[in-house]
Amino acid sequence: MADAKLYISYNQIHQLIDRAVRNFELGDSYNPDLIIAIGGGGFIPARILRSFLKAKHGRNIPIQAIGLSLYEELPNAGQNGIPETPGTQVTKTQWLNFGGADTLVSLLGRKILIVDEVDDSRKTLVYAVSELQKDILKQEEQAGIAPGSSNTEIGIFVVYNKEKPKGEHLSPEIMRRYYPAATTPDRWLFFPWDCTTDIEEHTEHAKKSFGEK
Ligand SMILES: O=P(O)(O)OC[C@H]1O[C@H](OP(=O)(O)OP(=O)(O)O)[C@H](O)[C@@H]1O
Numbered sequence: 001m002a003d004a005k006l007y008i009s010y011n012q013i014h015q016l017i018d019r020a021v022r023n024f025e026l027g028d029s030y031n032p033d034l035i036i037a038i039g040g041g042g043f044i045p046a047r048i049l050r051s052f053l054k055a056k057h058g059r060n061i062p063i064q065a066i067g068l069s070l071y072e073e074l075p076n077a078g079q080n081g082i083p084e085t086p087g088t089q090v091t092k093t094q095w096l097n098f099g100g101a102d103t104l105v106s107l108l109g110r111k112i113l114i115v116d117e118v119d120d121s122r123k124t125l126v127y128a129v130s131e132l133q134k135d136i137l138k139q140e141e142q143a144g145i146a147p148g149s150s151n152t153e154i155g156i157f158v159v160y161n162k163e164k165p166k167g168e169h170l171s172p173e174i175m176r177r178y179y180p181a182a183t184t185p186d187r188w189l190f191f192p193w194d195c196t197t198d199i200e201e202h203t204e205h206a207k208k209s210f211g212e213k
């Protein structure tokens with residue numbers, strides 16, 4: 001990974017999501033009816049995205065949260081833009097509630113949009129998709145229908161896709177519904193929610209990073 005971190009502001013994230021929903025087929029030919037936000041970083045983008053999708057087609061899409069963690073929690077890492085070190089394995093810290101009598105989330109036939117703030121090595125997204133596909137297969141089995149016959153579709157929205165060779169790959173079918181709002185060079189992104197000092201100063205850095213006035 002290259003040297004300097006890239007500051008990102010709340011407004012930039014908001015505006016990128018706005019533009020993405022206006023410009024992409026997202027909300028048109030691919031019209032999700034369930035958002036799955038990968039926490040923690042995917043939560044705020046997912047909530048903003050829901051507003052823009054609602055403005056586009058008038059429907060409030062439910063958001064479900066999953067917790068996945070790849071980056072190691074070393075002392076101070078992540079705070080104030082100190083880059084974190086990727087671990088080797090994605091850890092599931094929270095998942096969808098389904099499978100028993102208390103099932104809350106039916107996935108079958110849904111158009112599911114996975115949302116995260118950054119696609120870096122792609123490991124987290126690949127893991128999320130493969131776990132979700134396992135759940136869909138289980139639900140199809142429980143419903144007594146053939147594997148793959150529920151027409152459940154998975155798409156992905158990320159605010160930032162880092163331009164770099166990815167360690168892991170998504171299938172061409174998933175990539176057809178892969179929506180990055182922006183691409184960035186391979187630099188550590190310093191998100192506004194990681195800022196624990198002065199958010200105004202952070203925002204000014206972010207404007208400069210992208211040549212804004
Ligand atoms: O493409 P990858 O290399 O897999 O990296 C992307 C993931 O890394 C971050 O999660 P992290 O594990 O830091 O958890 P957090 O969202 O709670 O900060 C980020 O939120 C993505 O989910």
Ligand SMILES: Nc1nc2[nH]cnc2c(=O)[nH]1
Binds near residue numbers: 071120191
């Ligand atoms: N905050 C932050 N988290 C990440 N997780 C993976 N890449 C990044 C990044 O560039 N910034």
